[in-house]
Amino acid sequence: MSSDAALARAVAEEAGRLLIAIRDGAEEAGKSLGDRGDREANALILQRLATARPNDCILSEESFDDRTRCAAQRVWVVDPLDGTREYASGRDDWAVHIALAIDGRPSQGAVALPAMGRTFSTDRACPARPPIAPRPKLVVSRSRCPDLALRVAETLDAETLTMGSAGAKAMAVVDGRADIYLHEGGQYEWDNCAPAAVALASGLHASRIDGSPLVYNRENPLLPDLLICRKGLADAALAAIRAVRG
Numbered sequence: 001m002s003s004d005a006a007l008a009r010a011v012a013e014e015a016g017r018l019l020i021a022i023r024d025g026a027e028e029a030g031k032s033l034g035d036r037g038d039r040e041a042n043a044l045i046l047q048r049l050a051t052a053r054p055n056d057c058i059l060s061e062e063s064f065d066d067r068t069r070c071a072a073q074r075v076w077v078v079d080p081l082d083g084t085r086e087y088a089s090g091r092d093d094w095a096v097h098i099a100l101a102i103d104g105r106p107s108q109g110a111v112a113l114p115a116m117g118r119t120f121s122t123d124r125a126c127p128a129r130p131p132i133a134p135r136p137k138l139v140v141s142r143s144r145c146p147d148l149a150l151r152v153a154e155t156l157d158a159e160t161l162t163m164g165s166a167g168a169k170a171m172a173v174v175d176g177r178a179d180i181y182l183h184e185g186g187q188y189e190w191d192n193c194a195p196a197a198v199a200l201a202s203g204l205h206a207s208r209i210d211g212s213p214l215v216y217n218r219e220n221p222l223l224p225d226l227l228i229c230r231k232g233l234a235d236a237a238l239a240a241i242r243a244v245r246g
Protein backbone atom coordinates (compact mmCIF):
# COMPACT_ATOMS: atom_id res chain seq x y z
CA MET A 1 0.00 0.00 0.00
CA SER A 2 1.39 3.43 -0.92
CA SER A 3 1.93 6.08 1.74
CA ASP A 4 -0.63 8.84 2.19
CA ALA A 5 1.76 11.36 0.61
CA ALA A 6 2.51 9.12 -2.38
CA LEU A 7 -1.22 8.56 -2.86
CA ALA A 8 -1.89 12.32 -2.73
CA ARG A 9 0.89 12.93 -5.28
CA ALA A 10 -0.27 10.20 -7.69
CA VAL A 11 -3.91 11.29 -7.58
CA ALA A 12 -3.06 15.00 -7.92
CA GLU A 13 -0.92 14.22 -10.97
CA GLU A 14 -3.62 12.06 -12.53
CA ALA A 15 -6.22 14.81 -12.00
CA GLY A 16 -3.75 17.30 -13.47
CA ARG A 17 -3.38 15.21 -16.63
CA LEU A 18 -7.16 15.02 -16.93
CA LEU A 19 -7.47 18.81 -16.54
CA ILE A 20 -4.84 19.42 -19.21
CA ALA A 21 -6.59 16.99 -21.59
CA ILE A 22 -9.95 18.67 -20.95
CA ARG A 23 -8.53 22.12 -21.64
CA ASP A 24 -6.61 20.99 -24.75
CA GLY A 25 -9.70 19.37 -26.27
CA ALA A 26 -12.32 21.84 -25.06
CA GLU A 27 -14.86 23.52 -27.24
CA GLU A 28 -16.18 25.52 -24.31
CA ALA A 29 -14.24 28.35 -22.68
CA GLY A 30 -14.39 30.59 -19.64
CA LYS A 31 -16.79 29.63 -16.85
CA SER A 32 -18.17 26.50 -18.50
CA LEU A 33 -14.63 25.17 -19.05
CA GLY A 34 -13.77 25.90 -15.40
CA ASP A 35 -16.97 24.21 -14.22
CA ARG A 36 -16.25 21.13 -16.31
CA GLY A 37 -12.65 20.94 -15.01
CA ASP A 38 -13.86 21.29 -11.40
CA ARG A 39 -16.51 18.61 -11.85
CA GLU A 40 -14.48 15.99 -13.73
CA ALA A 41 -11.32 16.37 -11.64
CA ASN A 42 -13.43 16.12 -8.48
CA ALA A 43 -15.11 12.90 -9.64
CA LEU A 44 -11.76 11.31 -10.44
CA ILE A 45 -10.16 12.31 -7.11
CA LEU A 46 -13.14 11.14 -5.03
CA GLN A 47 -13.16 7.79 -6.79
CA ARG A 48 -9.40 7.23 -6.33
CA LEU A 49 -9.40 8.24 -2.65
CA ALA A 50 -12.51 6.19 -1.84
CA THR A 51 -10.91 3.12 -3.43
CA ALA A 52 -7.51 3.54 -1.76
CA ARG A 53 -8.72 4.77 1.66
CA PRO A 54 -12.33 3.59 2.08
CA ASN A 55 -12.43 4.40 5.81
CA ASP A 56 -11.35 8.03 5.49
CA CYS A 57 -13.60 11.07 5.10
CA ILE A 58 -13.31 13.69 2.35
CA LEU A 59 -13.96 17.44 2.37
CA SER A 60 -13.94 18.77 -1.19
CA GLU A 61 -14.74 22.18 -2.59
CA GLU A 62 -16.90 20.51 -5.21
CA SER A 63 -18.87 18.03 -3.07
CA PHE A 64 -21.76 18.38 -0.64
CA ASP A 65 -20.45 18.47 2.94
CA ASP A 66 -22.74 16.49 5.25
CA ARG A 67 -20.32 17.16 8.16
CA THR A 68 -19.93 13.47 9.10
CA ARG A 69 -16.22 14.24 8.62
CA CYS A 70 -16.30 16.38 11.80
CA ALA A 71 -16.11 13.27 14.00
CA ALA A 72 -13.32 11.67 11.94
CA GLN A 73 -9.60 11.73 12.68
CA ARG A 74 -8.43 11.35 9.07
CA VAL A 75 -9.99 13.71 6.53
CA TRP A 76 -8.80 14.34 2.98
CA VAL A 77 -9.14 18.02 2.11
CA VAL A 78 -9.39 18.47 -1.64
CA ASP A 79 -9.50 21.32 -4.11
CA PRO A 80 -9.70 19.61 -7.51
CA LEU A 81 -8.91 22.85 -9.34
CA ASP A 82 -7.54 25.82 -7.44
CA GLY A 83 -7.24 28.87 -9.65
CA THR A 84 -10.26 27.96 -11.74
CA ARG A 85 -10.35 31.34 -13.47
CA GLU A 86 -6.66 31.08 -14.42
CA TYR A 87 -7.21 27.53 -15.76
CA ALA A 88 -10.19 28.68 -17.80
CA SER A 89 -8.28 31.61 -19.26
CA GLY A 90 -5.37 29.50 -20.51
CA ARG A 91 -2.84 30.51 -17.85
CA ASP A 92 -0.35 28.27 -16.03
CA ASP A 93 -1.00 29.38 -12.43
CA TRP A 94 -3.55 26.81 -11.25
CA ALA A 95 -3.20 23.72 -9.10
CA VAL A 96 -4.67 20.48 -7.81
CA HIS A 97 -4.67 20.24 -3.98
CA ILE A 98 -4.92 16.96 -2.10
CA ALA A 99 -4.16 16.97 1.62
CA LEU A 100 -4.75 14.68 4.55
CA ALA A 101 -5.64 16.37 7.83
CA ILE A 102 -5.09 14.16 10.86
CA ASP A 103 -6.69 15.46 14.05
CA GLY A 104 -6.97 18.84 12.33
CA ARG A 105 -3.29 19.11 11.43
CA PRO A 106 -2.22 19.49 7.78
CA SER A 107 -0.20 16.26 7.91
CA GLN A 108 0.39 14.98 4.37
CA GLY A 109 -0.41 16.15 0.91
CA ALA A 110 0.49 17.22 -2.58
CA VAL A 111 0.09 20.28 -4.76
CA ALA A 112 0.30 19.61 -8.50
CA LEU A 113 0.97 22.46 -10.92
CA PRO A 114 0.10 20.54 -14.08
CA ALA A 115 0.62 23.36 -16.59
CA MET A 116 4.12 23.90 -15.16
CA GLY A 117 4.85 20.15 -15.12
CA ARG A 118 5.62 20.17 -11.38
CA THR A 119 4.27 18.43 -8.30
CA PHE A 120 5.25 19.18 -4.72
CA SER A 121 4.46 16.81 -1.87
CA THR A 122 5.18 16.28 1.79
CA ASP A 123 7.36 13.25 1.07
CA ARG A 124 9.69 14.90 -1.41
CA ALA A 125 12.90 16.57 -0.26
CA CYS A 126 12.79 20.29 0.35
CA PRO A 127 14.24 22.07 -2.71
CA ALA A 128 17.38 24.14 -2.17
CA ARG A 129 16.23 27.74 -1.77
CA PRO A 130 18.45 30.75 -2.44
CA PRO A 131 19.36 32.99 0.52
CA ILE A 132 16.67 35.59 1.30
CA ALA A 133 17.39 38.68 -0.79
CA PRO A 134 17.69 42.08 0.94
CA ARG A 135 14.39 42.95 -0.74
CA PRO A 136 12.10 39.93 -0.17
CA LYS A 137 9.42 38.99 -2.70
CA LEU A 138 5.84 38.89 -1.42
CA VAL A 139 3.35 37.03 -3.63
CA VAL A 140 -0.34 37.96 -3.57
CA SER A 141 -3.58 37.08 -5.32
CA ARG A 142 -3.81 38.59 -8.79
CA SER A 143 -7.59 39.02 -8.60
CA ARG A 144 -8.23 39.65 -4.87
CA CYS A 145 -5.08 41.31 -3.64
CA PRO A 146 -5.66 42.18 0.05
CA ASP A 147 -4.88 45.71 1.12
CA LEU A 148 -3.12 44.22 4.16
CA ALA A 149 -0.59 42.48 1.90
CA LEU A 150 0.27 45.69 0.08
CA ARG A 151 0.74 47.55 3.35
CA VAL A 152 2.89 44.75 4.80
CA ALA A 153 4.99 44.77 1.61
CA GLU A 154 5.54 48.48 2.10
CA THR A 155 6.54 47.98 5.77
CA LEU A 156 9.00 45.21 4.86
CA ASP A 157 10.21 47.01 1.72
CA ALA A 158 9.24 43.86 -0.18
CA GLU A 159 8.67 43.54 -3.93
CA THR A 160 5.14 42.28 -4.74
CA LEU A 161 4.38 39.61 -7.32
CA THR A 162 0.86 38.65 -8.38
CA MET A 163 -0.22 35.13 -9.23
CA GLY A 164 -3.41 33.06 -9.33
CA SER A 165 -4.11 30.02 -7.10
CA ALA A 166 -3.19 29.58 -3.46
CA GLY A 167 -1.27 26.42 -4.35
CA ALA A 168 0.74 28.12 -7.08
CA LYS A 169 1.63 30.99 -4.74
CA ALA A 170 2.58 28.75 -1.83
CA MET A 171 4.74 26.58 -4.12
CA ALA A 172 6.50 29.72 -5.37
CA VAL A 173 7.63 30.20 -1.74
CA VAL A 174 8.50 26.50 -1.40
CA ASP A 175 10.84 26.61 -4.38
CA GLY A 176 12.28 30.06 -3.62
CA ARG A 177 10.72 32.13 -6.44
CA ALA A 178 9.03 34.16 -3.68
CA ASP A 179 9.68 34.56 0.04
CA ILE A 180 6.25 35.39 1.54
CA TYR A 181 2.65 34.55 0.63
CA LEU A 182 0.09 36.53 2.59
CA HIS A 183 -3.69 36.39 2.20
CA GLU A 184 -6.70 37.69 4.07
CA GLY A 185 -10.34 38.33 3.27
CA GLY A 186 -11.51 34.82 2.46
CA GLN A 187 -10.38 31.32 1.65
CA TYR A 188 -11.62 27.88 2.59
CA GLU A 189 -9.82 24.87 4.01
CA TRP A 190 -9.46 23.32 0.54
CA ASP A 191 -7.68 26.42 -0.74
CA ASN A 192 -4.84 26.20 1.76
CA CYS A 193 -4.64 22.76 3.46
CA ALA A 194 -2.40 21.03 0.88
CA PRO A 195 -0.30 24.20 0.32
CA ALA A 196 0.23 24.49 4.10
CA ALA A 197 1.07 20.78 4.49
CA VAL A 198 3.71 20.98 1.75
CA ALA A 199 5.08 24.31 3.03
CA LEU A 200 5.44 22.99 6.60
CA ALA A 201 7.07 19.76 5.40
CA SER A 202 9.59 21.78 3.41
CA GLY A 203 10.66 23.80 6.44
CA LEU A 204 8.66 26.97 5.90
CA HIS A 205 6.54 28.91 8.38
CA ALA A 206 2.75 28.49 7.82
CA SER A 207 0.16 30.00 10.16
CA ARG A 208 -2.85 32.25 10.45
CA ILE A 209 -1.97 35.94 10.17
CA ASP A 210 -2.13 36.29 13.97
CA GLY A 211 0.58 33.62 14.21
CA SER A 212 -1.76 30.87 15.48
CA PRO A 213 -1.68 27.40 13.89
CA LEU A 214 -3.74 26.50 10.84
CA VAL A 215 -6.41 24.04 12.02
CA TYR A 216 -8.45 21.93 9.59
CA ASN A 217 -11.61 19.84 9.60
CA ARG A 218 -13.56 22.47 11.46
CA GLU A 219 -17.33 22.45 11.20
CA ASN A 220 -17.22 25.71 9.24
CA PRO A 221 -14.52 25.26 6.57
CA LEU A 222 -13.95 29.01 6.18
CA LEU A 223 -10.26 29.67 6.79
CA PRO A 224 -9.91 33.20 5.56
CA ASP A 225 -6.27 34.15 6.05
CA LEU A 226 -2.79 32.71 6.06
CA LEU A 227 0.89 33.50 6.08
CA ILE A 228 3.41 31.19 4.42
CA CYS A 229 6.99 32.40 4.43
CA ARG A 230 10.64 31.61 4.95
CA LYS A 231 11.22 30.93 8.66
CA GLY A 232 13.77 33.74 8.79
CA LEU A 233 11.06 36.24 7.78
CA ALA A 234 8.23 35.01 10.01
CA ASP A 235 8.85 37.27 13.01
CA ALA A 236 9.24 40.35 10.82
CA ALA A 237 6.15 39.49 8.74
CA LEU A 238 3.98 38.83 11.81
CA ALA A 239 5.20 42.07 13.42
CA ALA A 240 4.43 43.99 10.23
CA ILE A 241 0.94 42.43 10.09
CA ARG A 242 0.31 43.43 13.72
CA ALA A 243 1.54 46.95 13.06
CA VAL A 244 -0.64 47.38 9.97
CA ARG A 245 -3.75 45.92 11.63
CA GLY A 246 -3.20 48.19 14.64
Ligand SMILES: Nc1ncnc2c1ncn2[C@@H]1O[C@H](COP(=O)(O)O)[C@@H](OP(=O)(O)O)[C@H]1O
Nearest residue numbers: 081082083084141144164165166185186187191
Ligand atom coordinates in the same frame (compact mmCIF):
# COMPACT_ATOMS: atom_id res chain seq x y z
N1 LIG B 1 -11.88 36.63 -0.56
C1 LIG B 1 -12.06 35.36 -0.92
N2 LIG B 1 -13.22 34.70 -0.63
C2 LIG B 1 -13.39 33.40 -0.97
N3 LIG B 1 -12.46 32.67 -1.62
C3 LIG B 1 -11.30 33.26 -1.94
C4 LIG B 1 -11.03 34.63 -1.60
N4 LIG B 1 -9.79 34.95 -2.02
C5 LIG B 1 -9.31 33.84 -2.61
N5 LIG B 1 -10.20 32.82 -2.56
C6 LIG B 1 -10.05 31.47 -3.13
O1 LIG B 1 -8.70 31.07 -2.96
C7 LIG B 1 -8.22 30.45 -4.16
C8 LIG B 1 -7.00 31.25 -4.62
O2 LIG B 1 -7.41 32.55 -4.97
P1 LIG B 1 -6.43 33.60 -5.63
O3 LIG B 1 -6.04 33.06 -6.97
O4 LIG B 1 -7.23 34.85 -5.70
O5 LIG B 1 -5.26 33.69 -4.70
C9 LIG B 1 -9.34 30.48 -5.19
O6 LIG B 1 -9.92 29.17 -5.17
P2 LIG B 1 -10.69 28.51 -6.47
O7 LIG B 1 -9.97 28.89 -7.69
O8 LIG B 1 -10.61 27.06 -6.12
O9 LIG B 1 -12.08 29.05 -6.38
C10 LIG B 1 -10.29 31.53 -4.63
O10 LIG B 1 -11.65 31.26 -4.89
Ligand SMILES: [Mg+2]
Nearest residue numbers: 079082083191
Ligand atom coordinates in the same frame (compact mmCIF):
# COMPACT_ATOMS: atom_id res chain seq x y z
MG1 LIG C 1 -9.41 26.94 -4.36
